Amino acid sequence: MENFKTKLTRVNTFIFDMDGVLTNGTIWVMHGHDPIRNLNSKDGYAFQLAAKKGYKLFLLSGGNSVAVKEILLRSGFTEVYMAQHDKDACYQKMLTDHNLKQEEILYMGDDLPDHCVLKQVGVATCPADAAPEIKDICIYTSQKKGGEGCARDIVEQVMRARGDWEIANW
Amino acid sequence: MENFKTKLTRVNTFIFDMDGVLTNGTIWVMHGHDPIRNLNSKDGYAFQLAAKKGYKLFLLSGGNSVAVKEILLRSGFTEVYMAQHDKDACYQKMLTDHNLKQEEILYMGDDLPDHCVLKQVGVATCPADAAPEIKDICIYTSQKKGGEGCARDIVEQVMRARGDWEIANW
Amino acid sequence: MENFKTKLTRVNTFIFDMDGVLTNGTIWVMHGHDPIRNLNSKDGYAFQLAAKKGYKLFLLSGGNSVAVKEILLRSGFTEVYMAQHDKDACYQKMLTDHNLKQEEILYMGDDLPDHCVLKQVGVATCPADAAPEIKDICIYTSQKKGGEGCARDIVEQVMRARGDWEIANW
Amino acid sequence: MENFKTKLTRVNTFIFDMDGVLTNGTIWVMHGHDPIRNLNSKDGYAFQLAAKKGYKLFLLSGGNSVAVKEILLRSGFTEVYMAQHDKDACYQKMLTDHNLKQEEILYMGDDLPDHCVLKQVGVATCPADAAPEIKDICIYTSQKKGGEGCARDIVEQVMRARGDWEIANW
Numbered sequence: 001m002e003n004f005k006t007k008l009t010r011v012n013t014f015i016f017d018m019d020g021v022l023t024n025g026t027i028w029v030m031h032g033h034d035p036i037r038n039l040n041s042k043d044g045y046a047f048q049l050a051a052k053k054g055y056k057l058f059l060l061s062g063g064n065s066v067a068v069k070e071i072l073l074r075s076g077f078t079e080v081y082m083a084q085h086d087k088d089a090c091y092q093k094m095l096t097d098h099n100l101k102q103e104e105i106l107y108m109g110d111d112l113p114d115h116c117v118l119k120q121v122g123v124a125t126c127p128a129d130a131a132p133e134i135k136d137i138c139i140y141t142s143q144k145k146g147g148e149g150c151a152r153d154i155v156e157q158v159m160r161a162r163g164d165w166e167i168a169n170w
Numbered sequence: 171m172e173n174f175k176t177k178l179t180r181v182n183t184f185i186f187d188m189d190g191v192l193t194n195g196t197i198w199v200m201h202g203h204d205p206i207r208n209l210n211s212k213d214g215y216a217f218q219l220a221a222k223k224g225y226k227l228f229l230l231s232g233g234n235s236v237a238v239k240e241i242l243l244r245s246g247f248t249e250v251y252m253a254q255h256d257k258d259a260c261y262q263k264m265l266t267d268h269n270l271k272q273e274e275i276l277y278m279g280d281d282l283p284d285h286c287v288l289k290q291v292g293v294a295t296c297p298a299d300a301a302p303e304i305k306d307i308c309i310y311t312s313q314k315k316g317g318e319g320c321a322r323d324i325v326e327q328v329m330r331a332r333g334d335w336e337i338a339n340w
Numbered sequence: 341m342e343n344f345k346t347k348l349t350r351v352n353t354f355i356f357d358m359d360g361v362l363t364n365g366t367i368w369v370m371h372g373h374d375p376i377r378n379l380n381s382k383d384g385y386a387f388q389l390a391a392k393k394g395y396k397l398f399l400l401s402g403g404n405s406v407a408v409k410e411i412l413l414r415s416g417f418t419e420v421y422m423a424q425h426d427k428d429a430c431y432q433k434m435l436t437d438h439n440l441k442q443e444e445i446l447y448m449g450d451d452l453p454d455h456c457v458l459k460q461v462g463v464a465t466c467p468a469d470a471a472p473e474i475k476d477i478c479i480y481t482s483q484k485k486g487g488e489g490c491a492r493d494i495v496e497q498v499m500r501a502r503g504d505w506e507i508a509n510w
Numbered sequence: 511m512e513n514f515k516t517k518l519t520r521v522n523t524f525i526f527d528m529d530g531v532l533t534n535g536t537i538w539v540m541h542g543h544d545p546i547r548n549l550n551s552k553d554g555y556a557f558q559l560a561a562k563k564g565y566k567l568f569l570l571s572g573g574n575s576v577a578v579k580e581i582l583l584r585s586g587f588t589e590v591y592m593a594q595h596d597k598d599a600c601y602q603k604m605l606t607d608h609n610l611k612q613e614e615i616l617y618m619g620d621d622l623p624d625h626c627v628l629k630q631v632g633v634a635t636c637p638a639d640a641a642p643e644i645k646d647i648c649i650y651t652s653q654k655k656g657g658e659g660c661a662r663d664i665v666e667q668v669m670r671a672r673g674d675w676e677i678a679n680w
């Protein structure tokens with residue numbers, strides 16, 4: 001755990017998967033419309049606090065949702081990558097384009113397409129209901145499921161470890 | 171508990187947070203539409219009874235939903251304050267505009283932006299799944315989660331304590 | 341229990357409340373649209389079987405949903421009464437208009453507005469998450485919650501008690 | 511169990527029911543629109559992997575959803591049969607039209623209309639919340655409920671048994 005907290009203090013960048021992390025993995029389908037997805041207000045509040053304190057926030061998803069993209073950008077995300085069928089290629093591009101250092105990155109993902117990126121980042125994390133292959137390679141599994149506050153949990157832990165989660169900032 | 175029930179007998183005004191209290195904190199996003207939010211029919215029935223008996227009901231939210239506003243006003247809410255990024259400022263204005271006495275106010279909130287107002291009201295309450303910092307300063311944590319009847323629970327308790335929850339009123 | 345099963349054999353008419361019985365009590369609100377409500381496919385299948393075997397099915401709700409009305413009428417409901425703020429008055433009219441005998445009626449409701457009708461029908465039932473005042477006056481509380489199969493449970497029990505739940509009918 | 515795994519190795523074709531299997535059985539109704547249904551992103555990812563490895567995927571439903579049909583066809587389903595009130599007749603036609611062998615077919619269904627087909631296929635399976643009559647005739651009941659990953663569970667088990675669930679394929 002000491003080791004885990006030390007790693008958290010290095011994190012200044014969050015990359016989140018969408019389906020099963022920011023959402024509970026459900027896609028509500030409706031004829032003639034883009035699918036509906038669920039976001040969590042406690043996650044959203046943590047994103048706003050983190051952005052205000054200078055953390056970089058990214059989304060990296062194989063899915064595609066204009067509605068999620070809009071709301072995340074309004075919540076302080078730096079960039080939102082949707083419809084990325086090759087997550088590793090996108091990740092390599094992100095490292096270059098945004099001058100990211102791998103040890104400063106925390107990634108949270110829940111399923112097999114996240115495997116390759118999770119093996120590279122400084123802090124690999126997942127929700128409580130991630131696929132077993134993903135849990136195996138993560139240093140931290142949240143007690144919260146996807147869409148039920150797993151993002152809030154990890155953002156809050158990083159900000160606490162770095163002294164950024166203080167009542168004055170709320 | 172005696173003390174808690176005594177406090178309840180003084181309450182004639184309810185102020186509720188929206189996301190995570192009247193809703194379960196989920197925002198369903200859909201391209202080209204305002205987000206969808208969930209309300210609870212048992213909460214709604216209690217609001218109608220309370221309004222009929224003369225209680226004042228307010229919403230104080232950092233979020234914004236025209237659809238929630240419309241339905242709450244139809245259920246007997248006196249006023250609905252949306253998109254209030256500074257909840258304390260709005261709360262001070264409410265005290266003045268509506269001649270409210272702090273010891274007669276019950277507030278229910280679930281997350282950090284509610285902290286400041288919860289510390290001022292007569293009866294500070296929260297749902298079962300509130301943030302730990304919020305539970306710490308509340309006199310009562312409902313056994314019901316946000317959107318699952320926590321508002322009904324507290325409205326019913328106040329009305330019972332004051333003799334207003336009687337079969338003749340249903 | 342013997343008494344309960346005997347009562348079930350007399351039932352040829354079902355009256356259901358909507359919110360909290362056929363739905364889980366959630367109303368999803370969306371600007372510019374009627375609220376969205378959730379129905380359960382296992383309930384729906386039982387309604388179709390019951391209608392095919394000649395049972396009468398009614399909805400009696402204080403709420404109002406054109407979408408629920410349409411789908412229930414397609415599933416074999418005889419009549420759907422929405423927006424009935426005085427449930428007792430509507431119930432008395434139903435008895436007359438449809439020549440119903442009280443001992444042949446099973447009602448399922450979950451909240452205070454159902455109290456008055458539940459006290460009159462032959463078989464008073466409720467979902468697992470009904471209000472305590474409702475559970476107190478019901479002969480049967482389903483182990484299923486509203487929207488999670490409580491209607492299927494009770495329709496199936498009546499049809500089994502009367503020999504109408506047979507593989508040949510499925 | 512040995513017997514079960516051996517049976518899995520023969521499966522090259524999946525047939526799924528829709529409501530209560532790919533969805534949680536909930537139909538969200540909305541005035542003026544087709545009902546909304548929920549799909550699961552982990553199921554969807556497994557469908558894509560299975561299709562890429564040459565498995566045949568079919569949907570056989572008594573319900574009807576254009577939105578679900580479109581998304582399943584994009585995920586690699588061979589054919590999607592909606593609004594099939596006589597599932598056995600449709601199943602017989604599928605056997606002929608697609609040259610299917612019964613012992614190579616795995617079916618997953620949750621309610622009485624699936625009974626007749628489940629009795630014929632090589633591997634009869636159901637979600638954790640299937641009707642008791644369905645569980646009785648299935649060789650395998652998933653620990654996952656409908657809409658919560660029961661399809662992913664069974665697709666993954668078949669692909670593992672046949673050596674098709676390998677990191678190189680993800």
